Amino acid sequence: MALAFDEYGRPFIILKEQDQKTRLRGIEAQKANIAAGKAVARILRTSIGPKGMDKILQSPDGDVTITNDGATILEQMDVDNQIAKLMVELSRSQDYEIGDGTTGVVVMAGALLEQAERLLERGIHPIRIAEGYEMASRIAVEHLEHISQKFDFGTTNIEPLVQTCMTTLSSKIVNRCKRHLAEISVKAVLSVADLERKDVNLDMIKVEGKVGGKLEDTELIYGITVDKDMSHPQMPKQIEDAKIAILTCPFEPPKPKTKHKVEIDTVEKFQTLRLQEQKYFDDMVQKCKDVGATLVICQWGFDDEANHLLMHRNLPAVRWVGGVELELIAIATGGRIVPRFQELTPEKLGRAGVVREKSFGTTKDKMLYIEHCANSRAVTIFIRGGNKMMIEETKRSIHDALCVARNLIRNNSIVYGGGSAEISCSIAVEAAADKYPGVEQYAIRAFADALDSVPMALAENSGLQPIETLSAVKSQQIKENNPHYGIDCNDVGTNDMRQQDVFETLIGKQQQILLATQVVKMILKIDDVISPSDY
């Protein structure tokens, strides 16, 4: 490619390795970008809604993931196209920010791009389209605020939260026992939530899974589970009122960081060294014992001798506990992580009501439960399921549900789901369009059409006639001036989402519209793509 030519048509060399690059510019570039964005959206379009389908993703190493979660699909898709990567980013930022609606945001962006393509063909400048979209998104977000409702919940009345989580879970494979899982998620979030500050630290909720059993056996544990067992097979399997010493130093002779040598040149030295060593082990165990610990949790390994001494002094111990788990244990039990034996004091010990070892299945699979902790704020959701992929998918679904519950605690406004919010916004945007003079009016109208695509996809996936259903619902909304009508995906018989108890969070929806608009704006503004050509 070349950027400029002299009068004889010979190219000037301006870029490095100029002949190995390709360039796409102007309307061509925009169209190519739009096509790529649409292609990504098309993949996700079938995953949306309670009747959405799953995708199988096979990783480079041959591992199989089966999922319905937009962010996960895009993450693992091994995308090469730059614009497609933007869409992946889009879904990821929705995931980080909100946690749910990762599919919806991509479908929305795809629809906006599709509409933009038509406007481009009419010769409208991309920047004008982008500005029109921006205005329209503002109208839509305001309108959402307008139709949103606040609801009250408390520690005793968790029903609204459960209902919202159920809406999220209903599009996943786990919808068989969505009620159960939704309750678990809500309880988990409530137990770690700080209702005063309206803040939830999701790191305090640990999601663990183990294959086997059935989905219904999934449980919420008020405490921590660790996939470890006691270091010595004969240590007690259950400890009541445990005082836990949390150590990050190994039960091994010290290894000073500076390089050193101990030279042994006489028999006496040899013997003193030996005695020292024995004393060292003894001291370590004694120190733990002295402060009154009844359980030692250590990040590192133990020497055989130390292990036996611990066992001998009746001090159960767990070794090789990971750093993250160690921190969680410390938070849950209210203990401090102690890096040196000298610094052990009784105040630094954590406390837990029961610590027990539980075995699973026919293999020697054991897990350690630490329950009734001093600070019951850390909880664990323990998932069981028929196979590995099922557990992974359940983990992702629970993550979504947890995020939704957290968002509700932050901001308890909701909008109704089933596409009703999008339809209502579409009507509002459409009506507002006429007030804007200029080319933007077209873009705003296009935005309204794009909003329709989410309910349209919902209807399509549910096996309904998309256009017929959508127009019926739309006219019903306008006629009765009621923004709660949506698509009846589950064939319940009514399309009033208030009766069906299908809610979504307000911030989730707002974020979807804003993020999708932003990305589309960015894509529209690109008019030149320079890439190394593949040879």
Next chain:
Amino acid sequence: MAIEKIFKDDASEEKGERARMASFVGAIAITDLVKTTLGPKGMDKILQSTGRGHGITVTNDGATILKSLHIDNPAAKVLIDISKVQDDEVGDGTTSVVVLAGELLREAEKLVAAKIHPMTIISGYRMAAECARNALLQRVVDNKENAEKFKSDLMKIAMTTLSSKILSQDKQHFAQLTVDAVMRLKGSTNLEAIQIIKKPGGSLKDSFLDEGFILDKKIGLGQPKRIENAKILVANTAMDTDKVKIYGARVRVDSMSKVAEIEGAEKEKMREKVQKIIAHGINCFVNRQLIYNFPEELFADAGILAIEHADFDGIERLALVTGGEIASTFDNPESVKLGHCKLIEEIMIGEDKLIHFSGVEMGQACTIVLRGASHHVLDEAERSLHDALCVLSQTVNDTRVLLGGGWPEMVMAKEVDELARKTPGKKSHAIEAFSRALVAIPTIISDNAGLDSADLVAQLRAAHHEGCNAGIDVITGSVGDMAELGISESFKVKQAVLLSATEAAEMILRVDEIITCAPRQREDRM
């Protein structure tokens, strides 16, 4: 202007019908592969590994077969995974779960071809699975209260499980073995406590259960070969020259005499250690690690039987049976718990000498010695025993029992069929399909036995209409009363089969797109 490529090179994408076809085909192929091993007359497979020596495994165990396959089809991987989980969770039914899932998919394929949406099929399957489970729940027999009856239940289950394996000739014998072994565990599911020792030679019938404990080790030279009222110290400690563990320590000497001195000190240290061990008042010392010649000699001098290099599981089991603790330091002999047993002696099985601990204190562990013509036979026998032990130990925990021989499937099929008739809408097709998939299992069992499956299953269905205990009697090739024939299965296994198969089928059905990433380039490709 063509749509630009979105994926990386070599990544492929399959959509809609094609994706669904690919997963159906993969799953059904796997099902057909293991189908022939189902039931008492099921056939075995030879698996040849690609590793060095091309080792051969002959087996009938679904999980083992599937584990050894290298599969590229994602749907097939799901099936392999459920089989693996079934193995870990309940131990048996690894073939049934795959066959049921495969049959469910086969039926689903027909429905999809008839333009029924996969989601409708899934919701039908779910209703059917729930209904089937309830049907089973209503018909279970629970003999928890009656120990005598429960034991006979266990016997029946063991015989049923074993009858499809290589051990079927001596199933009475082995059923007795496994039931005895499991009863000794007293409700624990830790099958590690049951040791299986394989010794080629003799016939399968010569296998026996030993109440004590057998350690596959030799007794050190010059040490007593027989000890009565043994006091055993079980240890995990280094019995070579004890290393100085303080980091960075090293010996530096400047003359030969110094070397000798240090060596002497080392020896002295070892002698001290041995003295301390002897001070425990023991006459048998079992160590997990090696015992070098010098300490061994010292032990021999003291008349103590020293056994070195017992593997880790062996140590744990030994500690479990003798009631001793595993020791690593020896400074306070009075507080270390020693293990006890009545008699330690060397015994011969075939050509090998083994150490036998009998009259142990805690009877929780035991040893099953398997004899058989070849390694392959023994390996397969071990797998079969493992299955039976797993099932039994799970049954001890969940004492509900069902009849076998295709009876549960027919009961479920009947209930599900009735549900289908009551259900309006397209779902009822899916529910009906579920019942057909259930019936496929007795069909396959009788096909494998070379019987006229169409006739038998029809008879069975008719018999079940009345509600009886009829199942397939493969031996006589007719419909028989399962209660009389004493064919039972554990409820827990059947339930796990039903639920995981449905779950897996559901998972595969929900898929409408397969995206395969480019395989990772191997660096060391030759």
